[in-house]
Amino acid sequence: MNPNLEVILEPRDAFLVLELRGKYNFSVLRKTIEEVGRRCRETGCRCILADARGQVGVIGLLDQQHIGEEIAREIPRGYHVAVVVSEARLAMDRHLETVAVNRGVPFRLFTDLDEAHRWLTSSK
Numbered sequence: 001m002n003p004n005l006e007v008i009l010e011p012r013d014a015f016l017v018l019e020l021r022g023k024y025n026f027s028v029l030r031k032t033i034e035e036v037g038r039r040c041r042e043t044g045c046r047c048i049l050a051d052a053r054g055q056v057g058v059i060g061l062l063d064q065q066h067i068g069e070e071i072a073r074e075i076p077r078g079y080h081v082a083v084v085v086s087e088a089r090l091a092m093d094r095h096l097e098t099v100a101v102n103r104g105v106p107f108r109l110f111t112d113l114d115e116a117h118r119w120l121t122s123s124k
Helices: 026-043 061-074 094-102 113-122
Strands: 006-012 015-023 047-056 080-084 107-110
Touching: 006 026, 015 026, 026 061, 047 113, 061 094, 080 113, 094 107, 107 113
Parallel strands: 015 047, 047 080, 080 107
Antiparallel strands: 006 015
16 A cells, blocks of 8 residues: 555546545645646536545544535535545545535545446536
8 A cells, every 4th residue: 555645637538537545645635626626627527536445544524624625615616526435434534525515515425436426427
């Protein structure tokens, strides 16, 4: 497992696909969210699919709060965000989902990549 957070970001079809692998790092994730927002505006991709199943480490409640606020600030309005996490992380990361949704971002956590893809496809 990579000791640092590795981020892969690429447009695929009508999606902006993000893959996170390695140890959670707040500053890397914050910069990644800024880059995702910029790439969304450049490409017009209105659906963001993030696969975070390879990310390890605890994201504390305060960090989840800040990440949710950053997502709401950086992701253009009306863009949908699906994040796939491991079953073990699902309950832990729910606060992040709540923060983003409460700030107007169509944001959902999933444990199944196909289910996340279907949700994004139905949102177009």
